Amino acid sequence: GRMQKRVRGRMQERMQENSKKMIHKTQNMKYQNITARLLPASTLKSRIQVLFKNSFTRHLFVTLLIGNSLVSHALTPTDAQIEQFKQLSPAQQQALGRQYGIDLGAIKGESSAQPNLNQNIEAQPRQSITWPSENAIESNANLPGEKTKVTGPKPTEVPLKQFGYGLFENAPTSFMPATDIPIPSEYVLGPGDNIIVQLYGKENASHAFTVNREGQIQFPELGPVSVAGLTFFDLKEMISTTVEKQMIGVKASVTMGELRSIRIFVLGEAKQPGSYTVNSLSTMTNALFSSGGISKIGSLRNIQLKRTGKLITTLDLYQLLLKGDTSGDARLLPGDVIFIPPIGATVGVSGEVRRPAIYELKTENRAEQIIKLAGGYLPTAFPQASRIERINRRGERTLVDVDLTQTAGKKLVVQDADVMQVFSVLETMEGVVQLEGHVERPGGFAWREGLRFTQIIRSADELLPNPDLNSAIIVREKQPTRQISVELFSPARAFADPKSEADPVLQTRDKIIIFNYKTDRAETLTEIVEQLTVQASKTLRRQVVSVNGYVRFPGDYPLVPGMDARQLIKLAGGLTDRAFSLGAEITRYNFSDAQQQSILHIQVNLSNTAVELLTAEDRLHIQRIPNWIGTETVVLEGEITFPGKYTIQRGETLSQVLMRAGGLNQYAHPGAAVFTRAGLRKLEEERLKELSERLSSDIAAANIEQQDAETKIALRDAEQLLENLKDVKPMGRMVINIPQLLDNPGPHDIVLKHGDMLRIPRFRQSVTVVGEVQFSTSHIFEDKLNAFDYVERSGGTTQKADKKRIYVVKADGSVYLPEKSNWFNRKANAIEPGDTVVVPMDADRIKPLTLWTSVSQIFYQIGLGAAAVASF
Numbered sequence: 001g002r003m004q005k006r007v008r009g010r011m012q013e014r015m016q017e018n019s020k021k022m023i024h025k026t027q028n029m030k031y032q033n034i035t036a037r038l039l040p041a042s043t044l045k046s047r048i049q050v051l052f053k054n055s056f057t058r059h060l061f062v063t064l065l066i067g068n069s070l071v072s073h074a075l076t077p078t079d080a081q082i083e084q085f086k087q088l089s090p091a092q093q094q095a096l097g098r099q100y101g102i103d104l105g106a107i108k109g110e111s112s113a114q115p116n117l118n119q120n121i122e123a124q125p126r127q128s129i130t131w132p133s134e135n136a137i138e139s140n141a142n143l144p145g146e147k148t149k150v151t152g153p154k155p156t157e158v159p160l161k162q163f164g165y166g167l168f169e170n171a172p173t174s175f176m177p178a179t180d181i182p183i184p185s186e187y188v189l190g191p192g193d194n195i196i197v198q199l200y201g202k203e204n205a206s207h208a209f210t211v212n213r214e215g216q217i218q219f220p221e222l223g224p225v226s227v228a229g230l231t232f233f234d235l236k237e238m239i240s241t242t243v244e245k246q247m248i249g250v251k252a253s254v255t256m257g258e259l260r261s262i263r264i265f266v267l268g269e270a271k272q273p274g275s276y277t278v279n280s281l282s283t284m285t286n287a288l289f290s291s292g293g294i295s296k297i298g299s300l301r302n303i304q305l306k307r308t309g310k311l312i313t314t315l316d317l318y319q320l321l322l323k324g325d326t327s328g329d330a331r332l333l334p335g336d337v338i339f340i341p342p343i344g345a346t347v348g349v350s351g352e353v354r355r356p357a358i359y360e361l362k363t364e365n366r367a368e369q370i371i372k373l374a375g376g377y378l379p380t381a382f383p384q385a386s387r388i389e390r391i392n393r394r395g396e397r398t399l400v401d402v403d404l405t406q407t408a409g410k411k412l413v414v415q416d417a418d419v420m421q422v423f424s425v426l427e428t429m430e431g432v433v434q435l436e437g438h439v440e441r442p443g444g445f446a447w448r449e450g451l452r453f454t455q456i457i458r459s460a461d462e463l464l465p466n467p468d469l470n471s472a473i474i475v476r477e478k479q480p481t482r483q484i485s486v487e488l489f490s491p492a493r494a495f496a497d498p499k500s501e502a503d504p505v506l507q508t509r510d511k512i513i514i515f516n517y518k519t520d521r522a523e524t525l526t527e528i529v530e531q532l533t534v535q536a537s538k539t540l541r542r543q544v545v546s547v548n549g550y551v552r553f554p555g556d557y558p559l560v561p562g563m564d565a566r567q568l569i570k571l572a573g574g575l576t577d578r579a580f581s582l583g584a585e586i587t588r589y590n591f592s593d594a595q596q597q598s599i600l601h602i603q604v605n606l607s608n609t610a611v612e613l614l615t616a617e618d619r620l621h622i623q624r625i626p627n628w629i630g631t632e633t634v635v636l637e638g639e640i641t642f643p644g645k646y647t648i649q650r651g652e653t654l655s656q657v658l659m660r661a662g663g664l665n666q667y668a669h670p671g672a673a674v675f676t677r678a679g680l681r682k683l684e685e686e687r688l689k690e691l692s693e694r695l696s697s698d699i700a701a702a703n704i705e706q707q708d709a710e711t712k713i714a715l716r717d718a719e720q721l722l723e724n725l726k727d728v729k730p731m732g733r734m735v736i737n738i739p740q741l742l743d744n745p746g747p748h749d750i751v752l753k754h755g756d757m758l759r760i761p762r763f764r765q766s767v768t769v770v771g772e773v774q775f776s777t778s779h780i781f782e783d784k785l786n787a788f789d790y791v792e793r794s795g796g797t798t799q800k801a802d803k804k805r806i807y808v809v810k811a812d813g814s815v816y817l818p819e820k821s822n823w824f825n826r827k828a829n830a831i832e833p834g835d836t837v838v839v840p841m842d843a844d845r846i847k848p849l850t851l852w853t854s855v856s857q858i859f860y861q862i863g864l865g866a867a868a869v870a871s872f
Contacts, residue, residue, distance in 0.1 A: 168293020192260025202249030268340035269298025352381035522555025549622035550579035639668035672811035681732025771839035
């Protein structure tokens with residue numbers, strides 16, 4: 001709150017002045033963005049870095065980033081803007097706080113992490129091939145072997161990465177060489193080095209010396225000895241000679257102890273330029289790793305080592321990466337400067353080379369040298385059809401065709417920002433016949449003149465089990481358009497009569513497809529059908545026909561010249577067992593010269609010798625056998641003479657099937673029969689699901705609203721009701737009266753359907769009481785008791801019970817409401833063995849819910865399910 005008030009007052013005072021300065025800087029950056037495609041990546045990066053190295057510009061950028069956003073939002077900083085402020089360094093936060101009077105103490109959870117302002121600003125060298133517009137394509141003159149390709153297929157964009165910079169990924173934050181490696185003879189000693197001298201002979205002693213700032217060691221009995229500037233080889237010679245001369249009978253062995261640390265500088269385009277302390281054995285590459293490596297705009301090929309202002313050597317990391325040559329990796333001395341200049345000219349190589357990437361050029365300027373940098377060609381390369389994407393002298397993108405197998409192409413001079421693409425050989429195979437489908441050995445076979453099908457597959461033994469020998473196809477390309485056509489043949493006839501007309505002669509690039517009776521061949525031929533559709537035009541209709549109805553694989557199929565309805569049926573796998581084999585119907589679409597469409601329906605007799613030939617886009621419909629119903633069964637269970645599954649015919653009734661099953665036995669309880677139907681079960685399942693979802697939704701809505709005591713009680717009861725409803729399984733029960741059906745089948749008989757089930761339970765002497773009673777249980781039937789008597793025997797009703805709506809589910813599934821005073825109607829409403837008395841919950845208790853009017857339906861479903869289960 002305090003931060004916002006102070007920002008509002010001070011931000012308006014400085015906004016106008018800062019905006020003018022930012023507009024000037026923005027115009028410069030806009031100019032750089034426009035000219036970026038004409039500038040080398042290194043130049044663009046350098047300009048942007050110079051811009052952001054300026055403290056005023058960086059401060060202004062952060063100020064306007066927060067300030068402009070605050071003004072546009074009525075000077076109220078958002079959480080995201082505050083988080084941006086927190087991510088500034090402490091120094092930047094304090095400077096901005098002093099400028100605008102921001103209370104840093106009001107911002108909690110300060111972070112010292114600096115935002116990476118260069119993350120999206122860093123200009124990367126071009127890393128992908130982009131296709132130029134036709135208007136921008138222009139030939140470059142005066143270049144040998146160049147030819148601009150104005151038209152052609154658009155190449156796929158291939159992302160390219162700069163080569164070599166991955167060496168510094170995951171670089172360690174510090175690098176210290178191993179201390180147990182041998183010291184080279186040319187190692188130059190300096191202050192801080194440790195020297196160990198072992199004396200032996202007349203006198204045995206071991207001394208450890210540290211070179212002091214004057215470059216001396218204090219040797220006992222010899223005094224100060226100057227060693228700074230000596231190589232390790234000269235040091236050993238000097239100490240050994242001095243000891244032998246001044247200490248008679250004593251010899252010396254000299255080794256190095258802990259080495260000194262030296263301070264060097266890594267400057268230029270390093271990721272983290274600055275001063276670093278490294279081991280005195282460190283080399284240039286060790287220092288580069290210590291500094292985090294080289295940025296993407298830094299050169300890998302011209303890394304300079306400077307000593308006292310003079311250039312000592314240069315390091316080309318490509319020699320290390322490509323050849324493993326470390327001869328240029330010079331050892332460092334105190335005060336050395338490793339300077340990384342901006343990247344030089346670059347060339348990208350993509351396509352069929354071993355190492356596609358963007359490469360920095362040094363002495364390489366010929367196409368063959370660039371290919372060598374990329375590791376050479378892949379075996380699949382076709383260098384004759386290579387291409388260079390180039391920016392010409394007018395700043396326009398152009399293409400240059402190059403044959404890299406010819407001398408002129410190999411010696412072609414490359415330019416900065418060129419992208420060389422090496423294409424692959426064609427995917428299609430010449431002189432080959434392809435075999436696909438239900439075969440043991442799919443793939444390509446060498447083609448020769450006069451090659452026939454049986455010379456590739458000699459017999460059905462070379463096919464997988466259960467092949468379709470009646471119909472197979474050959475997909476053939478027409479030259480030079482490469483449009484496809486389809487031919488149909490019978491493998492069975494070809495095997496039976498090789499080298500005859502039934503054995504087709506193959507052409508190069510033919511594709512043979514063998515089918516089986518399991519895989520959907522309409523899906524297999526989808527790609528071929530789509531290609532035939534693409535080939536269609538105003539003058540050539542779509543060479544596709546379709547078949548539907550009772551065939552194995554209905555769908556769209558290629559139209560073969562001379563194909564009739566019988567051949568299309570074979571191609572679709574043949575007729576099914578329900579198909580009407582004598583006739584079919586063809587729907588044909590005709591177009592007159594006046595561009596009018598007409599539809600014809602042609603009846604076809606499949607038993608005739610001559611059958612109607614098919615034309616493009618015909619639709620063949622195979623009809624079903626009249627009155628076909630297939631195999632339909634019903635199940636009889638329980639106390640039946642011969643229970644089991646019975647096959648029925650259309651129109652057969654329950655009494656007829658019971659007669660076939662021998663009727664009921666002496667233990668049967670026909671009044672408690674349970675008859676279920678699959679269709680009713682599905683409807684009941686949907687109804688139960690609907691009731692459950694509605695009740696769940698109503699409970700959820702009521703939980704959101706403010707609840708009083710009555711509503712809370714109603715919700716608990718509704719939740720219990722929902723749990724009980726989930727336990728009810730849909731049965732699809734139909735109420736039937738088996739005794740009446742057996743006595744007089746006519747008006748009470750039932751026409752059976754597939755999936756019907758009849759269960760006749762054994763006679764039961766119990767009456768069940770369920771619902772809101774103290775103890776739900778079954779009781780022995782007594783003739784003098786009514787429904788309310790059985791409720792009292794179950795402990796009476798609970799407080800939740802609705803005593804006015806107690807109902808009885810009869811053993812046959814019918815439901816009635818008993819009356820307390822049934823003096824004159826006692827016989828009609830009498831309780832019988834197998835009946836179930838249901839005491840529902842009081843619906844008025846859950847009236848606060850909008851679903852309370854449907855509660856009675858839920859009670860009925862619960863009670864009916866409980867009664868049906870009890871009858872089993």
